[in-house]
Amino acid sequence: MRQPLLVPKLGLTMEEGVLVEWLLQPGQAFAAGDGLFVIESEKAANEIAAEAAGVLLACSAPVGTTLPVGTVIGWWDDGAGGQAAVAPAAPAPVAAAHTPPVDTRVPVTPLARRLARQRGLDLAQVRGSGPRGRIRARDLPAAPLPAPSPGPGPASASQPAVGSLRKPSASELTVARRLTQAKQQIPHFYLALEAEVSALLTLREQLNAAQSGVRFTVSHFIVAAIGRALAERPQANRVWTDEGLLSLEATDVGLAVNAERGLAVPVLRDVGRLPLAEVARAAAAAVQRAKAGPLGAAEMAGGAITVSNAGMFDVSYMTSIINPGQSLILGVGSVRELFRPDAQGQPALRREMGLVLSADHRVHDGVGALAFLQRVVAHLQQPLGLLVS
Amino acid sequence: MANRSFDLVVIGGGPGGYVAALRAAQLGLRTALVEREHLGGICLNWGCIPTKSLLHTADTLRRIRHAGDLGLKVGAPEIDFAAVMRRSRQVADRLGRGVTQLLKKAGVEVLAGHATLAPGGGVEVSAGDGGVQHLQATHRLLATGARPRALPSLPFDGQRVWHYRDALSAPALPRSLLVIGAGAIGAEFASFYATLGTQVTLVEALPQVLPGCDADVSGFVRKAFEGDGIGVHTDTTVAGGRVDADGVHVVLQPRGGPPHSVHAERVLVAIGLVGNTERLGLEHTRVRVEHGHVVADGWGATAEPGVLAIGDLVGAPMLAHKASHQAMACVERVAGLHAGAPEPQPLVPACVYSHPPCAGVGLTEDAARQRGHTLRVGRFALQGNGKAVAIGEPAGFVKTVFDAASGALLGAHLVGPEATELIHGFTLAGTLEATEAELIETVFPHPTLSEAMHESVLAAFGRALHS
Numbered sequence: 001m002r003q004p005l006l007v008p009k010l011g012l013t014m015e016e017g018v019l020v021e022w023l024l025q026p027g028q029a030f031a032a033g034d035g036l037f038v039i040e041s042e043k044a045a046n047e048i049a050a051e052a053a054g055v056l057l058a059c060s061a062p063v064g065t066t067l068p069v070g071t072v073i074g075w076w077d078d079g080a081g082g083q084a085a086v087a088p089a090a091p092a093p094v095a096a097a098h099t100p101p102v103d104t105r106v107p108v109t110p111l112a113r114r115l116a117r118q119r120g121l122d123l124a125q126v127r128g129s130g131p132r133g134r135i136r137a138r139d140l141p142a143a144p145l146p147a148p149s150p151g152p153g154p155a156s157a158s159q160p161a162v163g164s165l166r167k168p169s170a171s172e173l174t175v176a177r178r179l180t181q182a183k184q185q186i187p188h189f190y191l192a193l194e195a196e197v198s199a200l201l202t203l204r205e206q207l208n209a210a211q212s213g214v215r216f217t218v219s220h221f222i223v224a225a226i227g228r229a230l231a232e233r234p235q236a237n238r239v240w241t242d243e244g245l246l247s248l249e250a251t252d253v254g255l256a257v258n259a260e261r262g263l264a265v266p267v268l269r270d271v272g273r274l275p276l277a278e279v280a281r282a283a284a285a286a287v288q289r290a291k292a293g294p295l296g297a298a299e300m301a302g303g304a305i306t307v308s309n310a311g312m313f314d315v316s317y318m319t320s321i322i323n324p325g326q327s328l329i330l331g332v333g334s335v336r337e338l339f340r341p342d343a344q345g346q347p348a349l350r351r352e353m354g355l356v357l358s359a360d361h362r363v364h365d366g367v368g369a370l371a372f373l374q375r376v377v378a379h380l381q382q383p384l385g386l387l388v389s
Numbered sequence: 390m391a392n393r394s395f396d397l398v399v400i401g402g403g404p405g406g407y408v409a410a411l412r413a414a415q416l417g418l419r420t421a422l423v424e425r426e427h428l429g430g431i432c433l434n435w436g437c438i439p440t441k442s443l444l445h446t447a448d449t450l451r452r453i454r455h456a457g458d459l460g461l462k463v464g465a466p467e468i469d470f471a472a473v474m475r476r477s478r479q480v481a482d483r484l485g486r487g488v489t490q491l492l493k494k495a496g497v498e499v500l501a502g503h504a505t506l507a508p509g510g511g512v513e514v515s516a517g518d519g520g521v522q523h524l525q526a527t528h529r530l531l532a533t534g535a536r537p538r539a540l541p542s543l544p545f546d547g548q549r550v551w552h553y554r555d556a557l558s559a560p561a562l563p564r565s566l567l568v569i570g571a572g573a574i575g576a577e578f579a580s581f582y583a584t585l586g587t588q589v590t591l592v593e594a595l596p597q598v599l600p601g602c603d604a605d606v607s608g609f610v611r612k613a614f615e616g617d618g619i620g621v622h623t624d625t626t627v628a629g630g631r632v633d634a635d636g637v638h639v640v641l642q643p644r645g646g647p648p649h650s651v652h653a654e655r656v657l658v659a660i661g662l663v664g665n666t667e668r669l670g671l672e673h674t675r676v677r678v679e680h681g682h683v684v685a686d687g688w689g690a691t692a693e694p695g696v697l698a699i700g701d702l703v704g705a706p707m708l709a710h711k712a713s714h715q716a717m718a719c720v721e722r723v724a725g726l727h728a729g730a731p732e733p734q735p736l737v738p739a740c741v742y743s744h745p746p747c748a749g750v751g752l753t754e755d756a757a758r759q760r761g762h763t764l765r766v767g768r769f770a771l772q773g774n775g776k777a778v779a780i781g782e783p784a785g786f787v788k789t790v791f792d793a794a795s796g797a798l799l800g801a802h803l804v805g806p807e808a809t810e811l812i813h814g815f816t817l818a819g820t821l822e823a824t825e826a827e828l829i830e831t832v833f834p835h836p837t838l839s840e841a842m843h844e845s846v847l848a849a850f851g852r853a854l855h856s
Contacts (some may be wrong), residue, residue: 109822111797118795129731137822138734139798 007067010041013241013325016068017041019361020174021249024056045174047294054078058106060342062127108135182324187361191373194352195380202384219309220280224386227251227272236372237304239327239360254306257290264290267303276388317354327360395421398512398526400504403430405712407488412717414495416724421502422497424513427801428488432709434481435554442477444742447584454798498672505671528695530722535662536699543630549637550834551657563587567653571598573741575659580743590620611744662701686730689719711737711762736819738811748812751800754790763793767849771805773856775836777848781808787845796824807838
């Protein structure tokens, strides 16, 4: 039975996505959970996995197009009989020889189909301009599409040889696009504060020494502190959408994870209402999943804030770009030991962590964002409260 | 002096403008329409619709005259010319009221008056009583149509030298009529008046009547006109004219021949249309006007952002259905649909309701050859069509033009009964990019005139069954 593939809605604010990559060719079979295609939402490139096993029949949307949620981008056969079922009782021919032409289900006019055959064109590479993306004769290039040349040829000799040029990969393009978009469209402003984390580090050591069930990291404390701050200051837990200012109910916090495939941002759910141990467990599981493979879109959707902790990389302050769809990001630096004058003017050893909060000025004003950041710092400096819900 | 804001203000209530307003209202745009004379425009009031009323009278008269062929004895019909004209006006009025109702139902604000573009996105509406209203609009759509082009040597006077409005409201049937211009308008009036008994002479500067038509169709129509007693002079220009007490003396100049003079009680000048570009306030904009028409792309976009233009105002083909189609594409684009889509290139059929009627869509055979196509041309005469013979109208043919290599339907041309009702079949096929294979596969009902369409396609590929 022929089934459509749709652009999924990957988040509350998602209205459209860019089709970045097809992971299968028409005619290829897949199992449930296999990646079918990559859709770039406002937050990230998401690999969309098959819900059930089947065969990809057609890719009707070309790579690189922006498509509204719900657009049909291709077709697959779920093998449940119907028009696309294989002929019954066929005397088991060599399967490959009887594979139907892969483009049979691309909506295409009879004339365009015939012209494509005459010109040796692959219709999967053509973008249709007719109703419902139907490919018309005018959409076809006059001659077969030239194959991309594998390396720099003599044609590039006109350019000064200052370096080597490489085509960015689909995921690099995605990252480039969304970062450019975020930095250009979101009016960022920045607030920096230091948190004194001696108590936090001591508590963390004691907790990790006292049990072996959960290993607490600094990031867990930060996520928990942000969750509490969001619960206390719900006006910070808002995002800008085209329809208006969206207030979020759950105290969700995104956690930037440096995975092998690039940056992933799993969103931890309602951490403001969880005790630290629960936060740590959820965060550890999410990080593990992010490092193991691509995260599901649902796991990366939502939240107004992300934590990006660069503390392990020896950096004092990190000023980050807000993730599209959110309104805040907290850049976390390394813990520094330094002397500051105490109340009596005597040098006192402190362990400080530099925090830079990037905020969307459409959503937050300076006073509100600073109050929020101060609440985060307060929780980090008095971490015992994080242990209980 | 009210100052109100709209998403879209449409100037002109013809088949371009009123359709634009209706579609805009459907799409949720706050829409106003300004019309200075009457809703429905020329098409409904002084063009397509009232002429079809007159031509139906002529067709009925012709049938009554030939009733004897069908075994009916009927006395000689008597023409009440005033009643013929009155009915034509009633039809136009009735449909005009319909447009008013449609716009009202859709929630379009209709203003009567002359609209001009004002600087800064404004539209100024001057009513007949001297009142002026100011509207503000995000988008301003010009759909002001066109008017007849005058012949310098024979200016319109409404008495002896007519334009189409005069021909549609004549007080009495003229004894003789010289029609200058053998395009659709000239051919239809020539046909109408000749059928009612006027001695008609038809003059055309170009080598064929219906210059835009396929040459075979044009040749067929010319022969039929001449058979009906119409004097046809092609390749002939008007060298001069003089109005006297009995009518008009017109000097005709055939190409390569000596000039000669003809006399007619009335002259109808139908040499083309020129866009209504004046007094629109275009000087406040970057809108360009070339050869009497506003320059706009397939979406109606002009050189001035927020100012759009469609229909006759933007030039040929000057057809009501083209205007309506452009109206929808234009408004849908304004409403945010079709983002990134290429400019529309609709297949626009053209119909002439003369006797015989004809219709065509796509390229003529000559134009297709000039574009370098290798062709397969099918032609099927209506003598071979059962229905045409049964109804006693076997004159005419269906011609189809295909690209030999791809089987693309490049053009289709019909002449004969119901040609104008049949052409949509080929328009649909062409729009859906059917090849000869799909057309041949299609089942046409029997007995109908439409079977001739099927046969023509079969003929193009050497498979005609009934010829």
